[in-house]
Amino acid sequence: MKFVIALFAPPHSPAARRALRFAEAVLAGGHEIVRLFFYQDGVHSASANVVAAQDELDVAAEWSRFVSANQLDGVVCIAAGLRRGVLDAGEAQRYQRPAANLAAGWELSGLGQLHEAAQQADRLVCFGGQ
């Protein structure tokens, strides 16, 4: 079955970890992830600048590893990312910001990518809240 997984909650929310564990279980179950989409505060999990305490799970780093290792289509909403300071090199240059911080594996794109993926997939599962 084809899944789209959307994350709306920040990396320090239990929902971010729940979405990650769900995504891992989707692949482990032999299913396909058509696209991952980070929206609203979920975009913070695509920042390479998030630092987790040593005894805590580094959700943002795990997401980056997960997306890269499985060569997934990981999309971060560009409007939500810009307003929260999650920039790739192109946007950092365009808006003359000192650094880009989009983690490996991710790309910035529009909300239309969520809509398109939802059409292609059998299931859209959203994670947010607590």
Added chain:
Amino acid sequence: MATLHLLSHSPFSDGRFNSCLPLLGDTDALLLAGDATYALTAGTKPATELEQLPEQVALFALEEDVQARALGMLPTRVQLLDYAGFVELTCRYERINSWL
């Protein structure tokens, strides 16, 4: 079309639980995750309301979230899931409505 409702907010601090229950159709299911599992706390109003849901409505909870909160004396109708079971459940319901 059967819908799986996914709740993650505690019913004791948020209105989503109360908004969700009346919307559950006969073929729908409810999955409690995170703080929403506090709804299973024995002897409380949310637990009673869950017990009183129509028989056809299936009730699930994420086992790790139940264990993390040391919830015992669970309603007999609740089925505990790991993440593999969570994925399998989403395959059985055509729509998944997350109460974000």
